[in-house]
Amino acid sequence: MSNIGQDAGHGKIRAQIHNNRVVFPVLSYTYPLKLLSPRMQQEGVAVVYMMTYGGGLVGGDSIFISIEIEQDARLVLLSQGSTKVFKARPGGRAAVRAAPSSPNSPNVTTTTTTTTTQRLDVSIATGGALFMLPDPVTCFRDAAYRQVQTFRLARGASAVLLDWYTSGRRARGEEWAFTKYYSSNEVFVDGVRTARDVVLLDGGSAARGQLLPRRALADRMGPYACYATVLLYGPVVQGLVRELEEEMWRISVFQLREPLDLLWSLSGVHGEPDGRVVRVAGKETEAVKTWLAHALRGIVDVIGEEVYSKAFV
Amino acid sequence: MQPEAFPGNRDIYLLLVLSDANLPTGSFVASAGLESTAAHSLHHGPAGTPGSDIIDFLHNSVDTYARSALPFARDAQRISAAYASKEIVDLDVALAALAHLDALYDACTLNHVARRASCAQGTALLTLYTRGFTCSPLLMSWPGTTPDIGLPDERDSRAGALVAALKLRVRRGESKALGHLPVCWGVLAGALGLTVDRGTHLHLFLHARGVLSAAVRMNILGPYAAQQLLLYAVQPMLSDTLSSTAHLVSGALQNGVSWENADEQFPATTWPLGEILSARHDLLHSRIFNS
Numbered sequence: 050m051s052n053i054g055q056d057a058g059h060g061k062i063r064a065q066i067h068n069n070r071v072v073f074p075v076l077s078y079t080y081p082l083k084l085l086s087p088r089m090q091q092e093g094v095a096v097v098y099m100m101t102y103g104g105g106l107v108g109g110d111s112i113f114i115s116i117e118i119e120q121d122a123r124l125v126l127l128s129q130g131s132t133k134v135f136k137a138r139p140g141g142r143a144a145v146r147a148a149p150s151s152p153n154s155p156n157v158t159t160t161t162t163t164t165t166t167q168r169l170d171v172s173i174a175t176g177g178a179l180f181m182l183p184d185p186v187t188c189f190r191d192a193a194y195r196q197v198q199t200f201r202l203a204r205g206a207s208a209v210l211l212d213w214y215t216s217g218r219r220a221r222g223e224e225w226a227f228t229k230y231y232s233s234n235e236v237f238v239d240g241v242r243t244a245r246d247v248v249l250l251d252g253g254s255a256a257r258g259q260l261l262p263r264r265a266l267a268d269r270m271g272p273y274a275c276y277a278t279v280l281l282y283g284p285v286v287q288g289l290v291r292e293l294e295e296e297m298w299r300i301s302v303f304q305l306r307e308p309l310d311l312l313w314s315l316s317g318v319h320g321e322p323d324g325r326v327v328r329v330a331g332k333e334t335e336a337v338k339t340w341l342a343h344a345l346r347g348i349v350d351v352i353g354e355e356v357y358s359k360a361f362v
Numbered sequence: 363m364q365p366e367a368f369p370g371n372r373d374i375y376l377l378l379v380l381s382d383a384n385l386p387t388g389s390f391v392a393s394a395g396l397e398s399t400a401a402h403s404l405h406h407g408p409a410g411t412p413g414s415d416i417i418d419f420l421h422n423s424v425d426t427y428a429r430s431a432l433p434f435a436r437d438a439q440r441i442s443a444a445y446a447s448k449e450i451v452d453l454d455v456a457l458a459a460l461a462h463l464d465a466l467y468d469a470c471t472l473n474h475v476a477r478r479a480s481c482a483q484g485t486a487l488l489t490l491y492t493r494g495f496t497c498s499p500l501l502m503s504w505p506g507t508t509p510d511i512g513l514p515d516e517r518d519s520r521a522g523a524l525v526a527a528l529k530l531r532v533r534r535g536e537s538k539a540l541g542h543l544p545v546c547w548g549v550l551a552g553a554l555g556l557t558v559d560r561g562t563h564l565h566l567f568l569h570a571r572g573v574l575s576a577a578v579r580m581n582i583l584g585p586y587a588a589q590q591l592l593l594y595a596v597q598p599m600l601s602d603t604l605s606s607t608a609h610l611v612s613g614a615l616q617n618g619v620s621w622e623n624a625d626e627q628f629p630a631t632t633w634p635l636g637e638i639l640s641a642r643h644d645l646l647h648s649r650i651f652n653s
Binding site (some may be wrong): 112166195197229231233242243244245246247248249250252264268269270272273278297298300301302303304305306307308309312313314315316317318320321326328329330 | 400401422466474475631
């Protein structure tokens, strides 16, 4: 249900268990954000799609979603296609409000880059779980994007938090051609900060090069075109964490002649024995997706085949 | 009037001592991810440019370290100096602030190999200070001990007390006192009374030099070439990076952290590939470094 009159781009979700089904006492959103929850068969699990009008975000767009997951409720957050971040909306914002058109139209005239921001605040009660499995963020040429995501878990809550991004529209020859990508993911368990993962890719850092020639972002990111980070917490992920750990220890790196097509790592977090961070880099987004779908497959036991099949499509 | 060897005598002499390659800080077992990067065949720069392999790595490594770790070193140095000069009166207040920094740095360092190396080197710095930078009673009684570096005064004894207390907490394994390298460096630099700019500059210089000496040991680079890079390539790299990151703060001590311009204020990783490579260090079939 869209609540006209609220701030633009705001979304609110409250999920709770009622007779073994997840219900939403609150599910609201305002333009340009859309939150849709399709009916699923799996008991105790609900799915919400986070979407934007026109399938993308533009400079100046600001999204703020707050989510409250109550005891034992399980929520899967998905997107429909990658989050495309454009430098600017053709014709300016007001015109688009009146007549939404494809942001792909060729006459992009705006020259200034305003940062697109996305903020997410989540709290998860004991026994609750969040499975955040969106498609990757793709920043187009000259786009500037900032997302700040905060997750507050009660003890005994679980979370699978996927955050990933690609190098851009490669079909158009864009490789790490955006101006800025900033992503901050912070996880608190029982009020204690256990992880703050912050990435800053500053393609416009030419300003800092007073003495040395400017270095392209591609030099630092290549040969990989897709990077993913998954934060894993709580009882429901322990099985897949053990499997990943076993798989990791089977790796033995001899001196390589060529870079691998995909590489990944697994580490613990601060002061939380059950928490893990998984990182993946791949030359192809598809390969990273396939790897993730395989690595996280253990959550099928919790969310069911039907729901899992909606992620990583 | 006694002639001064060069202006700012004391600071410069301290910098000479601190930049001594023989300083027992355990940095010789760390490659800051270079060994893993080379094993994964990802240290190659543009083909055909001599030295470009390691220059690229240095750039990425120096940049991400300056962005992610130096804010912690700066904040720690301010606390340490403030305690030594009695601006912070209470020892527990200073220790609590340092513990905040340590815990936040640990939460930001989501890579077990880097975390391990950081704690080992940080703890070594605390030992270095208590054993190598405090004046012994025997030395104090020696008539030749010059007042150039200065005989221990109240400032020194407060600084010494802070370092000793921090070292004890780290050794006891208290959960919030982890002894991370940037935090301990800041404490050391503050205890010695260096300016924040000199402290961070030297810290980043030592980081870059550590990478270069690892490269020499790995045979990526000859010793003369390493020296050349240190003189001509690293110097502008450090200046650029330091000037573009000087305004950053750790966020551990600042109230009301606002997310709106978080990207312009707080620490961040700028080289995600380096994180993965560093974390894969323990998977190398053979290795000479610990990180």
